Amino acid sequence: MPSTAVRARGLAKTFDDVIALDGVDLDVAAGQIHGLVGPNGAGKTTLLGLLLGLAVTDAGTLEIFGTPVGRAFSLSGSVAGFVDGPGLYPMLTARQNLAALASLRGEADGRSADLDELLDRVGLREVAGDPVRGFSLGMRQRLGLAAALLGEPRLLVLDEPANGLDPAGKRQVHRVLTDLADAGATVVLSSHRMDDLAALCDEVTLLSAGRVVFSGPVRKLATESGELDYRLVTSDPEGARRVAEGTPALSQGAGRTSPSRTDDHALVVRGPEASLDDLVVRLVAAGIAIRELGPVVPPLEAAFLALTGADLDASTVDEEPAR
Amino acid sequence: MTASTLEATVRVQPVALRRGYRFELVKLVSQWRLRLVFLACLLGPAVYTAVISRQTSLPADALYGRWMNQSGWAGSLAVLVFMGTLVLPLLTCVVSGDVFAVEDRLGTWRHLLVAVRSPRRIFLSKALAALTVTVALLAALAVSSIAGGLISIGSHPLPGLDGHIMGTGELTRTVLLAWLTIVPPTLAFSAVGLLGSVALGRSPLGLLMPVVLALVLAGVQLMPVPVALRVALPMNAFISYRGLLTTPGQLGSLWIGLLVSLAWAALATFLAYRLFMRRDFTDVAYDGSGRRFVVAGLVPLVGLIAVTTVAVAAATGATGSGIERPKLEAALATSFSHLYVLQTEGLHRPAVTEDQLQAAAKCDKAGDRVQDTGPGADWRCVVTWTLPGATATGTAIYQLDVAADGRYVADGDGPKEVNGFFQIHTPTGDAPNPLWQFDGFVDLLNTTMKGTQ
Numbered sequence: 001m002p003s004t005a006v007r008a009r010g011l012a013k014t015f016d017d018v019i020a021l022d023g024v025d026l027d028v029a030a031g032q033i034h035g036l037v038g039p040n041g042a043g044k045t046t047l048l049g050l051l052l053g054l055a056v057t058d059a060g061t062l063e064i065f066g067t068p069v070g071r072a073f074s075l076s077g078s079v080a081g082f083v084d085g086p087g088l089y090p091m092l093t094a095r096q097n098l099a100a101l102a103s104l105r106g107e108a109d110g111r112s113a114d115l116d117e118l119l120d121r122v123g124l125r126e127v128a129g130d131p132v133r134g135f136s137l138g139m140r141q142r143l144g145l146a147a148a149l150l151g152e153p154r155l156l157v158l159d160e161p162a163n164g165l166d167p168a169g170k171r172q173v174h175r176v177l178t179d180l181a182d183a184g185a186t187v188v189l190s191s192h193r194m195d196d197l198a199a200l201c202d203e204v205t206l207l208s209a210g211r212v213v214f215s216g217p218v219r220k221l222a223t224e225s226g227e228l229d230y231r232l233v234t235s236d237p238e239g240a241r242r243v244a245e246g247t248p249a250l251s252q253g254a255g256r257t258s259p260s261r262t263d264d265h266a267l268v269v270r271g272p273e274a275s276l277d278d279l280v281v282r283l284v285a286a287g288i289a290i291r292e293l294g295p296v297v298p299p300l301e302a303a304f305l306a307l308t309g310a311d312l313d314a315s316t317v318d319e320e321p322a323r
Numbered sequence: 324m325t326a327s328t329l330e331a332t333v334r335v336q337p338v339a340l341r342r343g344y345r346f347e348l349v350k351l352v353s354q355w356r357l358r359l360v361f362l363a364c365l366l367g368p369a370v371y372t373a374v375i376s377r378q379t380s381l382p383a384d385a386l387y388g389r390w391m392n393q394s395g396w397a398g399s400l401a402v403l404v405f406m407g408t409l410v411l412p413l414l415t416c417v418v419s420g421d422v423f424a425v426e427d428r429l430g431t432w433r434h435l436l437v438a439v440r441s442p443r444r445i446f447l448s449k450a451l452a453a454l455t456v457t458v459a460l461l462a463a464l465a466v467s468s469i470a471g472g473l474i475s476i477g478s479h480p481l482p483g484l485d486g487h488i489m490g491t492g493e494l495t496r497t498v499l500l501a502w503l504t505i506v507p508p509t510l511a512f513s514a515v516g517l518l519g520s521v522a523l524g525r526s527p528l529g530l531l532m533p534v535v536l537a538l539v540l541a542g543v544q545l546m547p548v549p550v551a552l553r554v555a556l557p558m559n560a561f562i563s564y565r566g567l568l569t570t571p572g573q574l575g576s577l578w579i580g581l582l583v584s585l586a587w588a589a590l591a592t593f594l595a596y597r598l599f600m601r602r603d604f605t606d607v608a609y610d611g612s613g614r615r616f617v618v619a620g621l622v623p624l625v626g627l628i629a630v631t632t633v634a635v636a637a638a639t640g641a642t643g644s645g646i647e648r649p650k651l652e653a654a655l656a657t658s659f660s661h662l663y664v665l666q667t668e669g670l671h672r673p674a675v676t677e678d679q680l681q682a683a684a685k686c687d688k689a690g691d692r693v694q695d696t697g698p699g700a701d702w703r704c705v706v707t708w709t710l711p712g713a714t715a716t717g718t719a720i721y722q723l724d725v726a727a728d729g730r731y732v733a734d735g736d737g738p739k740e741v742n743g744f745f746q747i748h749t750p751t752g753d754a755p756n757p758l759w760q761f762d763g764f765v766d767l768l769n770t771t772m773k774g775t776q
Contacts, residue, residue, distance in 0.1 A: 049433070052433070052437050053437070053440070054433055054436055054437065054604060055604075080437065081437070082433070082434055082437070083433055084430060084433060085430055086434070087429070087430065087431040087432075087433060087434020087435070088429075088431070088434075089350055089353070089429065089431065090429065091350075091353045091354055091355070092349075092350070092353050096349075096353070100346055100349050100350070101346075101438060103342060103345065103346065103349075104338055104342050104343065104345075104346040104438055104439065105338060105342075105438060106338070106339065106342055147434075
């Protein structure tokens with residue numbers, strides 16, 4: 001079996017005058033969970049669409065499991081997934097949706113036991129007989145995942161699979177995906193939740209304006225953020241300020257606290273990790289209790305903002321539009 | 324894994340057509356809206372015929388409406404009148420007009436394409452599923468209308484549009500054939516529904532395309548258009564079954580109607596297919612294009628009307644309205660002969676045959692200043708006949724309301740004992756007078772009688 005599930009070189013795609021992808025390279029190892037992230041219009045959904053065979057590139061090459069993808073809809077059943085929502089039929093029940101799809105694909109004609117097991121995996125067995133029209137967004141997402149899992153695909157392509165999920169649902173989806181990867185399947189997913197990507201992905205590819213601005217392990221992305229602003233809350237704000245001023249290589253007030261934390265007792269400091277360690281030692285020595293010390297913007301998010309040049313006030317990355 | 328097995332793994336294998344077809348059927352029949360429509364088709368005509376046939380006031384405007392309390396078959400024929408005007412175009416809206424648009428509404432195109440991996444098979448599956456459901460609805464209407472009439476009134480003889488009496492066997496054959504003949508025009512409207520659904524996406528206009536077309540064509544048919552154009556419209560096939568109700572059958576218009584309908588069905592389906600295959604499925608905001616619909620959908624269909632009109636004119640030599648005095652006189656005389664025999668039997672008078680009567684009609688449209696041609700309610704006809712052994716000639720007057728589609732209603736104007744009263748006094752009691760008012764039919768395409776006296 002090829003060790004590379006997806007290999008793309010110089011992918012380009014335009015829609016009328018809009019450049020969706022501009023020379024994108026992508027390597028996804030088999031058995032890996034690979035995240036795609038980027039701001040609106042970065043080209044994530046277009047790239048996922050190419051992986052699902054919904055369109056072909058204008059230029060460049062795309063290979064899936066070592067086989068070139070030449071034309072639209074030319075991918076085998078070993079590739080499954082969804083873009084722009086899970087694509088379910090609201091008039092059918094959860095089980096009927098899966099059964100109809102299984103029957104369509106000729107996969108064991110949707111044996112009831114298999115479907116129940118699948119519904120169980122995504123936590124929807126209890127509502128298997130309910131029409132999908134009454135499902136929440138999170139339930140639809142999970143059912144969409146179950147539909148994608150029919151036929152045990154080798155490459156699963158998911159667009160925002162955690163969208164609308166509550167914490168329990170998110171944990172369930174994460175477990176399903178990690179189990180799949182453990183079993184050797186490859187997952188490529190997009191998300192605007194950096195914490196999701198950090199929790200799930202081995203590697204991420206960061207897209208901006210149709211180009212790859214980063215691709216590699218998640219931990220490496222975090223280092224791309226450079227020096228971060230840290231928010232420091234102590235038992236003695238004034239004392240802490242004096243201590244910080246005396247700590248070498250540490251600046252304060254350069255950054256801003258996050259919009260939701262505008263209390264006057266927080267101090268924002270910036271510096272290398274060694275200086276932060278020094279600051280903590282000095283505060284303890286001065287008898288000042290540290291109640292909170294953490295990055296104002298999480299490292300992955302900070303890296304995202306730094307690499308894409310996005311507005312720093314926009315502390316979250318929104319969902320990408322249609323394409 | 325070897326190279327060959329890997330190749331086999333990734334080789335494209337679109338979903339089989341029968342699976343796609345079944346998938347589309349499951350989606351269609353799971354819609355509550357369609358289930359209710361099917362129930363309405365199954366019960367509506369039966370209830371209508373059962374209730375109306377027991378009323379004293381009958382829908383005489385509808386062909387065979389006046390016979391609904393006489394024969395169970397009349398109910399089905401009366402229901403058939405409403406089919407082409409609105410019911411079937413409306414049904415094709417609900418089924419074919421929505422079969423593609425529903426995927427746009429639900430945002431499921433990409434999901435479907437990933438699963439099926441062949442737009443061509445998706446189109447075929449959807450078109451076949453829509454066709455199946457439409458035909459099932461049509462069958463429900465037919466069964467319901469026939470069953471409703473037969474159960475409530477029973478199977479009794481009925482006069483044809485030339486006045487000849489049709490027994491149970493002929494009625495069974497004719498009514499079933501009549502329902503079968505409206506399958507092709509239904510397919511034509513169904514194909515137009517597919518075209519609207521593909522071309523206009525979620526737009527309500529796409530959904531309503533078959534009804535809009537039906538209303539436009541019905542409007543055209545109300546106008547005094549040349550007979551070649553009238554016959555070349557797909558709406559004509561909804562009423563051309565009338566030719567089956569005469570002996571011999573007037574089948575020219577029927578065959579042309581069926582061919583025109585099939586041409587419409589084929590062309591509209593092809594246009595829908597071509598638009599569908601050219602669609603960019605990566606654009607989820609797609610809502611169709613009015614301009615594209617006009618250029619790639621409407622213009623070719625208008626072209627088809629022009630081509631079929633020229634073809635009909637060339638093949639039949641039919642010109643004008645198709646309604647001329649000689650044809651009307653012949654049709655009226657034939658109907659009168661048959662119905663006079665029926666009246667004679669009812670009155671238990673000495674038997675007489677149509678040939679013995681030697682009935683003839685003289686018609687005039689609105690006096691001398693108006694040409695005796697074309698539709699109108701101002702036709703006045705005098706029918707004459709001779710009884711065997713009698714020296715005197717009988718005379719009866721009729722006012723005729725002739726519709727542009729060739730159907731006419733003859734209203735007896737006396738003498739009272741022949742056609743001036745709605746009942747006849749038979750030895751067993753009063754009975755409807757068959758000569759008082761009756762429906763008839765002029766073959767618009769029959770050019771052999773043109774100009775003859």
